[in-house]
Amino acid sequence: MSSVDLAxxxxxxxxxxxxxxxxxxMGLVPLVAVMHTRAAYTRDxxxxxxxxxxxRFWGQLYVVNYAVGIVTGLVMEFQFGLSWSGLSxxxxxxxxxxxxxxxLIAFFAExxxxxxxxxxxxxLRKGTHVTLIWLVALTAYASGYWILVANGFMQHPVxxxxxxxxxxxxxxGALLTNPSTLVALAHLTLAALTTGxxxxxxxxxxxxxxxTEEADLFRGSLRLGTWVAMLASFFVIVVGDMQLPVxxxxxxxxxxxxxxxxxxxxxxxxxxxxxxxDYVPPQGWMHLSTDxxxxxxxxxxxxxxxxxxxxxxxLLVRWRPLAHLMTALIPFPxxxxxxxxxxxxxxxxxxxxxxxxxxxxxLSPVSRASLAVSCALFIAVFMxxxxxxxxxxxxxxxxxxxxxxLGATExxxxxxPGEAGEKRTLPAF
Numbered sequence: 001m002s003s004v005d006l007a008x009x010x011x012x013x014x015x016x017x018x019x020x021x022x023x024x025x026m027g028l029v030p031l032v033a034v035m036h037t038r039a040a041y042t043r044d045x046x047x048x049x050x051x052x053x054x055x056r057f058w059g060q061l062y063v064v065n066y067a068v069g070i071v072t073g074l075v076m077e078f079q080f081g082l083s084w085s086g087l088s089x090x091x092x093x094x095x096x097x098x099x100x101x102x103x104l105i106a107f108f109a110e111x112x113x114x115x116x117x118x119x120x121x122x123x124l125r126k127g128t129h130v131t132l133i134w135l136v137a138l139t140a141y142a143s144g145y146w147i148l149v150a151n152g153f154m155q156h157p158v159x160x161x162x163x164x165x166x167x168x169x170x171x172x173g174a175l176l177t178n179p180s181t182l183v184a185l186a187h188l189t190l191a192a193l194t195t196g197x198x199x200x201x202x203x204x205x206x207x208x209x210x211x212t213e214e215a216d217l218f219r220g221s222l223r224l225g226t227w228v229a230m231l232a233s234f235f236v237i238v239v240g241d242m243q244l245p246v247x248x249x250x251x252x253x254x255x256x257x258x259x260x261x262x263x264x265x266x267x268x269x270x271x272x273x274x275x276x277x278d279y280v281p282p283q284g285w286m287h288l289s290t291d292x293x294x295x296x297x298x299x300x301x302x303x304x305x306x307x308x309x310x311x312x313x314x315l316l317v318r319w320r321p322l323a324h325l326m327t328a329l330i331p332f333p334x335x336x337x338x339x340x341x342x343x344x345x346x347x348x349x350x351x352x353x354x355x356x357x358x359x360x361x362x363l364s365p366v367s368r369a370s371l372a373v374s375c376a377l378f379i380a381v382f383m384x385x386x387x388x389x390x391x392x393x394x395x396x397x398x399x400x401x402x403x404x405x406l407g408a409t410e411x412x413x414x415x416x417p418g419e420a421g422e423k424r425t426l427p428a429f
Contacts, residue, residue, distance in 0.1 A: 003368045004360050007083040010375040012345075014075055016338055017382040021069025021389065023337050026144060026189070027196025028062045029137045031224060035059075036133050040126040050216045053401045056121075058200065058221065059133075060406040061393055063118060068389040072382055073106065083371070086362030087352055094160050094169045095150035102146035110139035118406065145185055152181030154353050155344070156250040167356070180250055183243045184344070190236035191340065194300060195333040197229030198326075201307070203397050205326040208317035214401055223311055226326075230304035237297050240340075247347075251354060253279060254347035257286050277358075281349040289339040289346070296336040300329060 001009070032055060039051035116124075117132040124132075152175075153160075159174030160167045169175065204222035212218055248255040253270065256262045263280060270279040303325060310316040317323055348354055352362045396404075 001372075003366070003371055004363055006368065006371040006375050007363055007366075008359070010083060010371065010378055013375075013379045014072070014382055016341065017386055018069070018072040018075075019338065019341060020334055020386065021065055021072055022144070023192050023195050023334065024065050024199065025062070025069060026140050026192035027194070027333075028058065028065070028199060029133070029140055029196075030193065031196050031200055031228060032059045032062050033130075033133045033137050034224065035221075037130050040130045051220065053214075053404070054217045054221055056404045056406045057217070057401040060396055060404050063114070063406060064392045064396065065389060066114065068385055068392070070107070070111070072385055075378065075382075082374070083364050083366065084352070084362045085364040087357065089166065090357050090362070091153065091157075091167050091353055094157075094167050094175070095153050097169075098146045098149040098175075102143050102150075105139050105146065106143040110136055110143060113139060121406070141189065144188060145181075148181045148184050148188065149175060149178070151344075152178040152184065155184075155348060156180040157353055157356055162356070167353075179246050183239070183246050187236060187239045187243060187340070190232045190239055191333065191337045193232035194229055194236055195337065197225045197227070197232055198300060198304070198329050198333050200225030201229055201304070202327040202330040205317065205323040206397075207400060209320055209323050209327070212400065217401060219314070219317075222316065226304055226307045226311060226316070229300065230308050233297060233301040233304055237301060240293070240297070251348065254281065254286075254343075257281055257283050257347065258290060258343075260287075274355075278350060281347050285346050286343060289342040292339040293336045293343070296332045296339075300333060300336075303329060 035051060035055040035058060039048055039055050042048040042051055113132050113135040117129065117136060120129045120132060156178055157167070158178050159169060159171035161170050162168075200221050202225075204218040204225060207214065207218045208222070244255065244258075247258070253263070253266050256266050257280065263283075267280055271277065303322075307316050307322060307326060310319060310322065316326075350358050350360070352359045
C-alpha cells in the first residue's frame with residue numbers, strides 16, 4: 001500500500017469506529033431525556049418509580065458508551081496534524097474555529113452537564129435535574145453540527161478566499177448555512193434516532209423473550225423505542241432523497257456515479273478544468289454502500305412499522321419471531337450509518353476539499369513505515385476499546401435494572417450518621 005492509502009485507511013478506520021460510539025450517544029440521549037422528563041412529572045408513585053428506574057437503566061448504558069467513546073474522540077483532534085498537515089495548512093483558518101467549538105462543547109460543556117446529571121440524583125430539584133439531561137442532548141447535537149460545518153466545507157467549500165495558497169474565512173454565515181452541512185445534519189439526526197430507537201426496542205424485546213420480572217419497565221421502553229425507530233427510519237429515507245439535488249449541484253461527479261449516468265462526459269470536463277487525473281470516485285464502494293443503506297433503511301422502516309401495530313395488547317412480545325427480529329436489528333442501523341459516511345467521503349475523491357485540494361497533496365511528509373506502524377496501532381487500540389464498550393453494554397443490558405448503579409446510593413464507611421442522626425448517602429455511580 002502507498003503512503004496515501006495507509007493514511008486513508010488509518011483515518012477511515014479510526015473515524016469509522018469512533019462514529020459507532022457517536023451515533024449511539026446521539027441516538028440514545030434524547031430517549032433518556034424523554035424517559036427522565038416523564039418520570040419527573042408523573043404523579044402516580046408506582047408509575048413514577050418504574051419510569052425513574054427505566055431512566056437509570058438506559059442512562060447507565062448511555063454513560064458507558066459515552067465514557068469509552070470520548071477516549072476514541074480524543075484521537076480525532078490529532079488526525080489532521082498527524083497525517084494531513086496539508087489540509088491544516090490550506091483550510092485550518094476556515095474550520096479551525098468549528099473544530100475548536102466542537103472540542104469545547106463535547107469535552108467541556110457536554111461532559112460537565114453529564115457529570116452534574118450523573119451525580120445529581122437525590123440532590124437536585126427535579127426541574128434542574130431534567131434540564132441537565134436535555135442540555136446534554138443539546139450539546140451532543142451541537143457538537144455534531146460543528147463537525148459537520150468543518151466536513152461541509154470539505155464537501156462544498158463556501159465563504160472563503162484563497163491568498164498565497166491558503167484559504168481564509170470571509171463569510172462565517174455562509175459557512176454555517178452551507179447546504180451540504182444542513183441537509184447532512186438532518187439526515188444524521190434521524191439516523192441517530194433510528195439507531196437509538198432500535199437499540200432500546202431490541203434490548204427490551206430480548207428481555208421479554210428471555211422472561212422478565214420488569215414487564216412494566218421494558219414495556220414502556222419497547223413502546224418508546226419502537227415508535228422513535230419507526231418515525232425516524234421513515235423520515236431518514238425521505239431526507240436522504242432530499243440530499244440528491246444538493247449533491248447534483250455541488251458534487252456532480254458523485255451524483256453521476258450514484259445515478260450511473262454521465263460519468264464519462266463529466267470525467268472529460270474535469271480533466272479539461274483541472275488537468276490530467278482520475279476524477280471518478282471508486283464506483284464499487286459507492287454502489288455497495290448505497291445498496292446497503294437502502295436495504296437496511298427499508299427493512300428497519302418496514303419491521304418497525306409492523307411492530308408499532310403489534311404493540312397493541314402486547315402482541316409484539318407475544319409473537320416471539322418478531323421480538324427476536326427486533327433484537328437482531330440492533331447492529332444494522334450502525335452498518336447503514338457507516339455506509340452513509342462511505343458514500344459521503346469516498347464520493348468526494350480524489351478531493352479532500354472539493355475542487356481545491358486533492359488527497360495526495362494534503363498528505364503529511366511521513367514515511368510509509370511510520371504510517372504503517374501508526375495505522376496498525378491505532379486500529380488495534382480502537383478495536384480494543386470497541387470490544388470493551390460492547391462487552392460492558394452487553395453485561396449491564398443483560399443484568400437488567402436490578403444491577404443499575406446510576407443514581408443508586410450507598411452508605412458511607414461505617415454508616416456515618418448525618419447531622420440529624422440519619423445515615424448519609426452518596427451517589428454510587
